[in-house]
Amino acid sequence: MTTQSAQRPPTEEPAAGKWSLGEGQTPLLDLSPQLADLLGVAAVFVKCEHLNPTGSFKDRFAARAAQLAVSGGYRGLIGISSGNAGASCAAYAAHAGLPAITVTRPDAPAAKLAQIRALGGRTIPVQRSFDPSQGALASTIEAVSAVADEHNLFIATPSFTHSPDAMAGLDSVSAELDIEVPSASLLYCPVGGGGLLTGLARGYRGRSSIPRLVGCQPRLNPTLRAALGETVTRQKEMSAISGLQIEVLFDEDTAVAAIRNSGGHVSSPTDEQTHHAQSLLATRCGILVEPAGAISLAAAFVDREAGVLRSGDVVVLVLSGAGWKDQQSLQRLSLDTTTQSPSIPLAELSGAVASSLE
Structure with a gap:
């Protein structure tokens, strides 16, 4: 396993300026020795967004949100989040001396809510806040917007539709990748x-050659497939992959354009396949990410089975969130990989060690 971080050219000061916590310029690891043969490709790289300060790519967004809130004279931040964006906003708001409020779903992972609170953020669980039926989600978004206006709060909901200036911070991911692995064929x-x-598509704007972008969604939540015009059967069962359960594609038009303009596609692993990929990254590569981050690898395996991948492909996987953020999946993973003696x-002791090495 190697990193290309040391080969990067000097970079400008982060867009967040003095409110930065060191987000961005995350490591790009070469996992070809561990994964290339399994996927049947020439090379596999992972972009370690889980190594951002609060453990997710949302830090790139929150850094700009805090900067914009300060420069705009806002009283604080408010946004809708299932956990990661809320933690990011809590951290960067604290750094900027502002309060942060997260409207979240009642069943959000406890570890994510605890992280928000530990960073000084406030969480407000709202019933059916992410439910698209009967306009519940739209009503939540409208209510948050009204409350933001009432209390002079910067809206920090992580979508280009609702917070475009702050979300521009995500453009830097592919800008970095364009330098780090210009030969990438699939992302x-x-x-x-x-x-x-x-954000990935935006970051590649103006480049002469870009990789095919592959959207990775749980099979039980095929919103992007539906937006692309594919015939999908919606299941009553909800995906258990925290962070990817939202049933509304906030940035639908731009996400669809990202797939089509790059010649990409959507890959939809099952939750079980995603959990297996999480385990594989941990035990074979030494990288612990949450299931929402591991879905990139799971989707690549789905494409391998479907004959999409070619032997000359250079594959890049975005690992979006750290493994410690989802304690339930971490507990399941530990039970899957080891037996407590x-x-x-x-x-x-000597005999026990010998048994462990078998």
């Missing part, structure tokens, strides 16, 4: 509301 990107996919007398 796999987790898709929830479509913001990251949109009973305590033993010291005299039996």
